[in-house]
Amino acid sequence: MLELNDIVVSFKKEVQRKIFGTERKTVLHGISFAVRKEESLGILGESGSGTSTTGRVLAGLLKPDSGMVKIEGNDVYADRKGREHLQNCLSIVFQDYTTSANPRFTIQQVIAEGIAIGERTTGEKVRYADETVRLLELVGLDGSFARRFPHELSGGQLQRVCIARAIACKSKLILFDEAVSSLDAHTQVQIMDLLLELKEKLGLTYIFITHDLTSITYFCSRVIFLKDGIVVADSSVKDLAKLDVPYAKELLGAVLDFNARCV
Known part of the structure; x- marks a missing residue:
């Protein structure tokens, strides 16, 4: 459904030795991977590993120095048509739900932003009030x-609204940028359970x-490990224990050690 082929991204260094310096720091070093239809792909890495930059490239917000991003066979950065196709296929749910919703809007107006995009995508007209209630109930909230x-x-309720808005866009691919990290552990599990349910019900594809x-x-069903802008491992979640990659094993060991200390 979505492919990244040999993506390279660099930024001009903030501190230059020369006044008109052109030194650049490479953040992504030719990364490649594919997202299969109706899978949940996790992209994991520590701060500075390139995960945020990868997300911006995936979302059509940052054109890479080289390489190609394709969605359903269309080159995203080739022309305006490619960007428009991405916008019709992809929705985003961000980490900071408090700034994702206009505080002056009612929840109906917030979701209406997504409904309007969905209408443009499908060409179908709907009654906004009825569609808002349907979407709220779909994410476990009352129509009131x-x-x-x-x-x-x-x-947790506001993040459900942001999910409803993303679904309203009629996108089959949803990108979650640290979408549950700001929530408490119990609410995180509730939101993830909801997303898994919606994925099965609507045939969605997730990038997490x-x-x-x-x-x-x-x-997730599959995970990609990023370190220093390089894909160091790509594995199904069920086979994580079999990984023989030092960085992946280090992260796995840290999680197991933390869980053991919490028991």
């Missing part, structure tokens, strides 16, 4: 939430960018 404002909702391996093992 439509009249509330973002500050009247808990973090995070620094948390525990969330990936719970939520």
